[in-house]
Amino acid sequence: MSFWRKLGCVVLVLVLGASVAANWLAPAGYAKQYREATNAPPSRTHWLGTDEIGRDRFARVLYGTRISLLLAPAAALLSTLMAALIGGLAGYLGGVWARVAMAVTDLFMSLPWLFLLITARALMPLNVSPLVSVLVTFLLLGLLGWTAAARVLCTTAGTLRTSDFVRQARAAGLPGLRLFWIHVVPNLKPVLYAQFWISIPVFILSEANLGILGLGVAEPMPSWGSLLKELEGLVSVGEEPWKFVPLILLVVVVTSFQCLLSRQEELAA
Amino acid sequence: MRRLRWKIAGHALALLATVLLGGLFSATFVRLAPGFDVDERELDPHLNAQSVQALHDARRQNRNVFKFYFSYMNRAAHGDLGTSLALGQPVRTLLRDRAPLSLRLLTMGLGLAWLLTLTLALSAAWLRLSVYDTLTTVVSGTFLCLPAAVLALLSVLWNVPGSLAIALIVFPHTYRYARNLLVKAYSRPHIITARAKGLGEARILFWHVMPVVTPQLLAVAGVSVSLAVGAAIPVEALCGLAGIGQLAWQAALARDLPLLVNITILVTLVTLLANSGADVIGHVVRGQES
């Protein structure tokens, strides 16, 4: 195992471990409001200070990790699998299949999904539990986030379809699905890994943006996305650099994922 | 030649059908979304019952999606794209006035994004240094983790053009795909053989690597247009740039059906043209290679 891969592993385990141990590391919880100490700087009692209504930011980062670190990769996996299925298969089959699939993909990319998401929110009861709300949000993100990768996968699979080794395998009598799975899919992995890696932070940020539609994590539950939204108050953030901690943590986690995946990419290459 | 003409006509027809379908779906989504029938103005306590009713009646005109869309297509065929409900101006005028700015923003943004992408991806694949690779991953990862609104606000804070914000939003996506595709291409047996035989790196890159990855990079380029269009919305809205992205956001908030349908058709057309163009050029390159 390379140094970077080991480092990536260690970091992810540490972060996951800290989020699991949130009950011990931050016993007061993420919802308690210290109303006498709002927007407080870091101190012994509040390691990352407090937010605008006095909630401990360190606790919110820890508890938010549980939501974002579990659900974002799951949604990323879903979107990657969908991209592989739609784009990869379409490119492998070629001809009319590829044209229709790509036309549908382009259409999918252009539609204003905002309104479908608004409708989805309207169909959910107002008193839905925060967990169900966030699960639905990440599920929707996973179902909608496959288009970019599908396009690239279609082209890649299309190139492979006419390559020598695939023609040889076909001539040798290998059945279509086996050919696809054993010879084509491994060569799609660089794009699949890229899609997975990109989707994690994109979905974390998108979950926060979907808060304007009533989806996503409901108050007082935190998520990394909602914590990162604090950075939009740029006027004051320069004087309060501790607000960058969720961003730094997300970059570290995303880089760690990349270190983990890099070995897979080298093998795939 | 005749066959080619038929093929082109077929593609054009498919393009047109997809664009029109996009408009219809857009109209359907907007119509079905809650809040379609309402107008913020009805909350004004100064308006009497008749005025509130007039607001409702104005919205009800577009209730039947198919009727609206058929009437819209009929008028569009004569150059009338309808009137914006939110801004009270002809949609055609709105789009015409704002398109140049958006076009400039997107062109420059995409150009910068690809400059960054190719510089970093090529150097990462070429050098094959894990430290450098991790560094570029951290840099692209940082921009990927920054909310688009923050990048837009930073561009206002530092007085830099909005196109730079768009470039920084798009580049992490294109970089990751490009870098992975180039690494994959460099690992092919014939490249290893060429290196072993002492071929120069520049020759390897331009003669053996680029022809292999170009179709896929073009596909990424096509997709990056769609990403840039999406990024333009928060950038234009926050930087106060009067482009189509800003218009799209205002239209979405106001459930402005005529404006949203037109913008969707425009975005669908741009996306299809970008991706189809990438496909066509990719086919040509693959054909030349073989």
Place this chain on the structure above:
Amino acid sequence: MKRHGKKLKQLVDPCGKAIAVAVLCLGSLLGRAPAQGGGELRFCLRSEPKTFDPLKVEDDASGAIRYLTGGVLVRVNRQTQELEPGLAMSWKVSKDGRQVSFRLRSGISFSDGTPFSAGDVAYTIQQLMDPALHSPTGDAFRSGAGNVETKVISPTQISIRFPAPVAGLDRLFDQVAILSERSPKKEMAVLGPFMVADYKPGSSVLLKRNPNYWKTDEQGRKLPYLDSIELDIQPNRDVEMLRFKRAEVDLINSLDSEYFDKLAATTPQLVHDAGASLDSEQLWFNEVARSPIPGYKKNWFRSANFRRAISEAINRDDLSRVVFHGHAQPAMGPFSPANKFWFNSKLKPQTYSPDAALKELQEEGFRMENGALKDKDGNEVVFSIITNSGNKIRERMAVLIQDDLQKIGIHVNVVTLDFPSLIERMTQSFDYEAIILGLTNVDLDPNGEMNVWLSSSENHQWNPQQKAPETPWEAEIDHLMRAQASSSDVKKRKEAFDRVQEIVVEQQPFIFLINKNSLSAVSAAVHGAAPVILSPQTFWNAEWLTVSEK
């Protein structure tokens, strides 16, 4: 005599104009303009103006442009809150409140030179009262069925008669910008201190000094002092604040409390807290009988005891301190104390007492069980509060209220929705349980809120469009509001509206939370600014402002 006078006037006017033109030319040749070089004022509009027609104004941005360009017969002085002459030198409202007569100034022209006369006022009123117009400005005058009659007595005298009494009739003309009947420029020919010179959609509106503005200062110098005003369209408050700090804009109307404190820490002389504004933030429950919410919840929300208990359980001091950084006052009722005349000074502040709230609920049959409050049928008290997304103030208030109610065992779900979805639930599907929204009051006169208090009205938010009042107290409010609307006796109107305020505080259909302070920021380069609570807070006296070189 009159005819000679008219002929003389016809001779003198063109001569006077010719002399003025000659002076202007001479002045420009000498490199000095006779009017003040007051500089250019810059500030932001929070949305795109929807119209430049002053009769069709429905949004704040268009309203700001109307204020700066429109000439009105009378003007409410935003500082003293008193009515002052404008284009009308004097006016008289009849005892029955149905007729108003104006004596107009003479020798005034629109910005394009078209002469102003009583005919223009008549034309404006006819346009305003057109049944097809549907504007808030026009609807404010519609007190009853029938036509409005205008009588032009002379070029400088006009009387207007309405079919029914209109409460606060004269003050309503503050919102009526006079249009020219004859000018080819239509609504772009104005009588106000500035005129629209350029409009870049999505970007900015440029107003330039109206060379024909009638007002002069005590030294006889023509107003306004400013050369121009640039209004940049900028919906984002963070960007607006950045631009103010960089001296790219000169004032911020309606500043957030968070930014107020940041600016006050470094440049306290630039920020202004004018005290409690007329605006309020409130919470209300869905009392609509036909709403799709469960029946047991309807029973809770329709109980005045329940509503009073909730009100008592909310810590308004904390809302003021935490959410507004102390720049707000706990609300006492439907009107802010800033509305000195109409506010009922006998109202007492709402006390915060979770124990008293719990006791009141227990008297209604509610009980605590394992930390959760349940009603007499064993249903756990859980409800949702919706508010509009993107409004950080309301989101924070909702979270604080969620925490306050948790202390008495009530579980609240906070849901933020985009505004159209929220309005749809509030006015059409009635699929909501509780809402936090605000009321922006531009009028001092309570008649402007008629459609909020009448039970038959669309804007009677908690239970709109009732065929007949469903409760005795709503029937009483209906009676009192109609009585005050048809009376021209200010004392009687005050008594009626004082009683309305008492009923509202007793019954709590709206749980009034906060009256926020009027906060603004004005650059040191701006001279003459005196921020007030009435809109437009910072540029209400724009014709008197100057901006020095930066």
